Amino acid sequence: MAIRTTTIPWATHPAVRLVLALIAGIIIWFYWAASLPELLPWLAGAVALFLAAHLWAVRRNVPSLNDAVGVLGLLMTVLAGTTVAQRATESRQPDHxxxxxxxxxxxxxxxxxxxxxxxxxxxxxxxxxxxxxxxxxxxxxxxxxxxxxxxxxxxxxxxxxxxxxxxxxxxxxxxxxxxxxxxxxxxxxxxxxxxxxxxxxxxxxxxxxxxSWLRLWSMQCARRLDGVFRRYVTAPREFAIADALVLGLKDDVDAETKQAYASTGTTHIMAVSGLQVGLLFAVLQLFLRRFFGHTRGFRYWSAALGLLVIWSYAFLTGLSASVLRAAVMFSFVAVAKASGRQSNMYNTLSVAAFCLLLYDPYLLVDVGFQLSFLAVLSIVYLQPLIGGKIDAQEWMAKKKRPWQSKRQQKLTGWVGWSLDGIWQAIALSIAAQVATFPLGLFYFHQFPLNFLLSNLIAVPISSVALYVGLLLQAVALPMEWLAAQTGADWLLWVPKGIGWVFQGLIWCFNEYIVLVGRSLPGALVQGIHLTPAQTWLLYLLIGTGLAFLAWRRLVWLGAGVAVAVGFAYSRVAEARETAQDQRLIIYSIPRRSAVGLHDGAAALVMTPDSLPLNNTEQTYRVLPGLIGRGNRRVRYVAGWDTTAAAVRALPRRGPVLLSWHGRRVAWVHGRLWQGQRPAAVDVVVLRRNARVWPEQLRATFGPKPVYVFDSSCRRWYVEQLTPQLQAAGLRVHDVTMQGAWVEVVRPGAGN
Structure with missing residues (x-):
């Protein structure tokens, strides 16, 4: 049996090579910026060298020389990426x-x-x-x-x-x-x-x-369209989602709604980006091809009309960064289709990314940019493969029998068409998740297992709602003007009716999303921490798996197994390091006192002021560190928990002494009375503007401890007392300005 060998067709993807080289150059800047000289002269020299080498290779007409010149061109592109990133960094300028x-x-x-x-x-x-x-x-x-x-x-x-x-x-x-x-x-x-x-x-x-006057007019236009929704979408929650869905204005979306969408993997519905722009472009092209596909010059004027609609929508939504990015991407797609080169979508997307990164190289570290291009690339490659595994229409066609009535045969055909549409939607959703879930784990530390169930219903309904919302915007203002000019108030029933339908559609997909979230509360896997290296390993694992499926070579299977072993080893090593780690953390939370006792995978967070941390304080101040350390068992306690650590208060409302794994911490919140007995401690925490003097502190606790101002202390108090403590020879730490105080009791294996 002959062995089939397949090579990566780089020759047909020149733009892919160039954009990868440009990305490599930008990454070099991010990691080694401080050690690099001024690169613009070097780039000019590299361009001159490339042009000279190219002319020489053309005259010699030797294939090996052409390959060498190609490599030189890629190296020049790498240098261009680093140079562009350097020039885009404003902080280097002398007038910054x-x-x-x-x-x-x-x-x-x-x-x-x-x-x-x-x-x-x-x-x-x-x-x-x-x-x-x-x-x-x-x-x-x-x-x-x-x-x-x-x-x-x-x-x-x-x-x-x-x-x-x-x-x-x-x-x-x-x-x-x-x-x-x-x-x-x-x-x-x-x-x-x-x-x-x-x-x-x-x-x-x-x-x-x-x-930019253009952006000013665009934002004013978006605000005027926002007024249309305020008049015709009366329910507060539905109005907030309407603004987010059509105009990208999310100021009125409450935290509970945002959490419901995040927990079901449907946050993209509330962000005007590639989904909305892509829907507009796809439906417009489908409509034009259906009714005008055979007209003269269709390919060119339909692309021009598509560009007009895309950029008009971008203007109406305030020219936000996400919409502009999607508009640029689909503009290149439209131009490629008009030129007859639509078959090579990888080159088209690469050219779009190349131009965007030349304009702003810092887009490379923008989460939206990464998710957008990875999702589209994955859909382009994987969706046909997954969707082609099942042909529902052919399967239902085989169910037809000659003796069946025409109505029954039509019904069978309709069922096959519907099942095929559902399967293609499932394939698209799976394809998008394959490329984006590692980034979701890295940035957001969670993965919704119910993404397929929620997107299968919510995305089609929200897509229809988008078109109805745009129809409302197109009809409302002219009808209002006509009603004002003619006094025919009955004309307003047209936008009111459309607004009622629009609000109903939003209510439907919103209630469905809430229902999915409540029905499957355990479907949201949270608290996942990935290091950058582990994220790269996940993508390498996906890449080797797809390569094996495409070429059926054992070398790719072996590479995938090796990557999986490396990923598993990194996770085990991380868990082992966490299990051996013990540390005490005095957090920096505005106007609050909070201490964390971290023992392996367990963590206890206490607030001495007896007020529990609110959801925002937990989510943004404490939780990221807990996830990063792999703390699986976390308790939040208001006040002191004497079951986890030895806590006692000195007489006469004196300091509170906390002892934990050999570390002693004194919490001073009032006065230090005369005759206070000396106490041997490692850390002294001053809270609530404790009325103390350096001589008292030194006499009571000595010069050895670190004196920590926690976040409950006022700024004037810290600025007044800090120089006095330092003059007395005491070490001082201010968590508000210097960050949390971390006392390592027992370091992990990697520390």
Missing amino acids: LYQQPDIEFYRAVVDDGPVVRPNTYATTLRVSAVRVAGQWRPARGGIRVSIPRYEAAVAAPQYGDLWLVRGAPAPAKAPLNPGEFDYRRYLAYHQIYHQQFIHPDQYRIIGQAPP
């Missing part, structure tokens, strides 16, 4: 805020729409000038600012407003607790390196200078 000390005032423009939080508005400012020592000078840099919502009737920041701000921004803070989301790095990926809380008396609006 990092290079501007002692800022008195600065001018900046609002560069984003406002994010509405319970007590504040958050937005991004782009600086144009700063005043230092009485002199104005040009400057650049992004600042993430927050302003209070309920002071002096503060209005929400508007895109394009020009602000004059008093005071200097502070560099963005590093994560303060173990495993906490690195917001500083997230901001840096968006070229934002500073933060500031601005009171209403610190800034004035002095004009309007939007970075």
Whole structure:
């Protein structure tokens, strides 16, 4: 029997090679930026060398030389990726805020729409000038600012407003607790390196200078369309989802609804991105092909119309980053179809990714960018393979018999068509999950096992709702204008009827999602932690598995087994390290006192102020570290738990002494009375602005312990007492500014 050999057809995928080389160059910048010189001259030299080598190879016409020049071109593309990333990093520029000390005032423009939080508005400012020592000078840099919502009737920041701000921004803070989301790095990926809380008396609006008038008009248009939904979708929950589904405005979606969608794997429904743009493009092309497919020049004018619809929808939704990314992707698809090259979708997607990364190389670390392209690539490759395994229409066609009536035969054909549609939807959902679930585990630490059940019903209904919502937007404003001009109020029944249908569809798929989440509460697997290396191993395992299925070579099966063994070993080693680890953590949680006792896979989190941590504090401050350490058995206790650690209070309302695995911690929250007996401790925690003096502390606890200010202490108190303690020769740690205090009792095997 002949052995079939198959090679990867790189020759037919030149754009794939180029985008992979560009990605490699960008990754080099992320890991080795500090050690790299100015790369632009090197890139210019590399381009000149490549052109000279290419001309020489063309004249010699030797295949091996052509291959060498191709490798040189890929290396040049790698260098281009690193150079583009270097040039895109604003903090390297000499006029950046990092290079501007002692800022008195600065001018900046609002560069984003406002994010509405319970007590504040958050937005991004782009600086144009700063005043230092009485002199104005040009400057650049992004600042993430927050302003209070309920002071002096503060209005929400508007895109394009020009602000004059008093005071200097502070560099963005590093994560303060173990495993906490690195917001500083997230901001840096968006070229934002500073933060500031601005009171209403610190800034004035002095004009309007939007970075993009087109985006300003787009955002104003989106807000006007938001008003249409407010008038015709009366139920608050359905209105919030309508805004998110059609316009991408999620300010009104409550936390419970967001959690319901997250737990069923349907969060993508509430984000205007590739799903909505792809649905618009696909249905439009299907409609045009059905009724106008045989007209002259159909391929070209249908692609032009598709581009017009895609970019019009992007404009109506505020030109958000996710919509722009999807619009660019499908624009390349439309152009490829018009040119007759639609068969090679991998090249088309690679060209789209290449252009996007050239424009903004930091898109590579954007979660939405990663999920979008991986999902589309997986659908393009896997969906036909999975969908082709079952042909429901052919299976039902075999059920037809000559003696059956025409009605029965039509019914059989309709059933086959319906089953085939359901199977293709299942195949599409599975294909998308294959490529995205490792990233879901890495970023979100969870995986919904009910994703297939929820998406199978919710996505089709939400797709119909999207079209009905767009129809409502197209009809409402003209009908309102006609009613106002003619006085024929009965015309408003048309948008009201469409709004009623729209609201009903949203209610249906929302109730279905809630029902699935409640009926299968254990279907959401949570608390999964993957390291970056383990995530890469998962993708390598998927790749080797697909290669084996495609080429049936034992070498790929062996590689897959080796990768699986490596992944399993890394998980076992991580669990072994956690089992041997013991540490005490004093958390940094605003205005709270919290201590964690971590013993192997068990963890106890106590709040000495007897108030339990709320869901937000647990989710964002404590839980990421617990997941990262593999803590499976976690308890939250309000007050002191004397069953897990020895806790006793010294007489006369003195400090509370906690003893755990040989570590002793004193919690001081009031006075230290004269004559307080000395206590040997390792850590002294000062909380609630304890009324103490350095001499008292030194006499009671000595110079050996670390004196920790927890987050319940006011800023003025810490700034006043810290220099006094340091002058007395005592070591000081402020969890609010320096992060949580971690006392390692017994290190893990890897520490």
